[in-house]
Amino acid sequence: MTKQATGRVVITDGGRDLILERYFDAGVDDVWASITESERTARLFGPWTGEPGVGSVVRVTMGFEEGAPVMPMTITACEPPRRLGVHSQDEYGEWNLEALVERDGDRTRLTFVHHLDAAANAAEVGPGWEYYLDALVAAENGRAAPDFDDYFPEMSAHYGGA
Template sequence: MQPEPTGRVHRTGEDSYDLVLTRRLAGSPREVWASFADAGQASAWIGRWDGTPEPGSGFGFQMLYEEGQPTSQARLAECVPRERLRVLMEDDGGSWDLEVRLRDDDGGTRLEFTQHLADPAPAEDTGPGWEYYL
């Protein structure tokens, strides 16, 4: 039996879509932010990066559970500590526009993960992967 997908695709424009997955986490936004922003914590669940991810800067990013563990070229497009992170990545699989938003949720954190898409079809392939990582 396959798990029920939680991600949903929303049309956001004539040629734009968002795949959105939401999670409620027990930690505070500060604690959850550290799981993305601290290299040691991020490498334990999603992947490693080379360089210093700063707004506008480029860096290498290697996701932990991808076949062959290729390194993607990434750029930190937007960063509001403890609130919002947007990363643009490119690899052999294409371009990725990814966003994470954190909100306080009654002592925990509401995490909203978004993959911005020009076509909704790739969500069928990428959605299960994001479900796994989250």
């Protein structure tokens, strides 16, 4: 089943931001725990090790990527339970990521922002983030993870012009 792309790319003073939102029936603290506690991030993209804190480097095992590579990520912002920022760099470019958690009526909204570097191809990274965020929603609701083939390359055209 092909999924519908939900993200958008916004031009900013610093370049471009890829922005995606997901909603949860859980509270802010629970959603925060889902993106910060290693046991719970393991369900989303992979567990991490290290000492958390702004300026610290944690090592994230990318459990759903080929070969389960370990990616060092520097924590650039941590304002529990509202804002988390991380930065990493690998052969594919820079990963400046931000997650914002807030109450929106009777639900909690997670806004995920990938501050794209000049070399980033939104048509390649957009479908991946859609998949990971839907995997988080599935984990939170006790459902099986989605199938990546429903995201890529189907969603690439949605992000292709950005």
